[in-house]
Amino acid sequence: MFNSLEEKELVIVIDAIEEVSATKGTVIIQEGDQGDCMYVLEEGELDCTKIFPGNTEPTFLKKYAPGEGFGELALLYNAPRAASITAVTDSIVWKLDRDTFNHIVKDAAQRKREKYDEFLKKVDILKNMDPYERSKLGEAFREENYKQGEYVIREGQSGDKFFFVSEGTAIATKVLQEG
Numbered sequence: 001m002f003n004s005l006e007e008k009e010l011v012i013v014i015d016a017i018e019e020v021s022a023t024k025g026t027v028i029i030q031e032g033d034q035g036d037c038m039y040v041l042e043e044g045e046l047d048c049t050k051i052f053p054g055n056t057e058p059t060f061l062k063k064y065a066p067g068e069g070f071g072e073l074a075l076l077y078n079a080p081r082a083a084s085i086t087a088v089t090d091s092i093v094w095k096l097d098r099d100t101f102n103h104i105v106k107d108a109a110q111r112k113r114e115k116y117d118e119f120l121k122k123v124d125i126l127k128n129m130d131p132y133e134r135s136k137l138g139e140a141f142r143e144e145n146y147k148q149g150e151y152v153i154r155e156g157q158s159g160d161k162f163f164f165v166s167e168g169t170a171i172a173t174k175v176l177q178e179g
Helices: 005-016 072-077 096-121 131-140
Strands: 017-024 027-029 037-043 048-050 061-065 084-087 091-097
Touching: 005 091, 005 096, 017 096, 037 072, 037 096, 091 096, 096 131
Parallel strands: none
Antiparallel strands: 017 091, 027 084, 037 091, 048 061, 048 084
């Protein structure tokens, strides 16, 4: 979610984020409440549960581990909290308010989507994709920057990434005969 932020935007988010300690059993988000912030778990373990229609007991959905974020859907869609998040252990979470999220994170994500969509429209092998498919592909993008002369991939390495050159130039070489 924060990958699309420029450095100056990231500094604003870091300045706006607030550390919150939660002891075991603390309900961080209550299903049905209005969402006014999102969270990122730094330390500890959290459970996500939801009470489905026809049930009186919550159903376990997910266990959150450090590094994972939650609560952004209520901010994105201005909707009530869809589930409850409870601390399983003493935990530390970072809390980001709605205004900062909307003005910085959401806008940056939108700019990133538009940038990648425009780029992907120009890629010949992807011209037949519909806008939804293109947007999903764009969401999976991670930009990597390389300096002149630096290798992006090396012949013989196993490939686990697919690259597009969005700026600059790259040269492809192949060893046809050793030496």
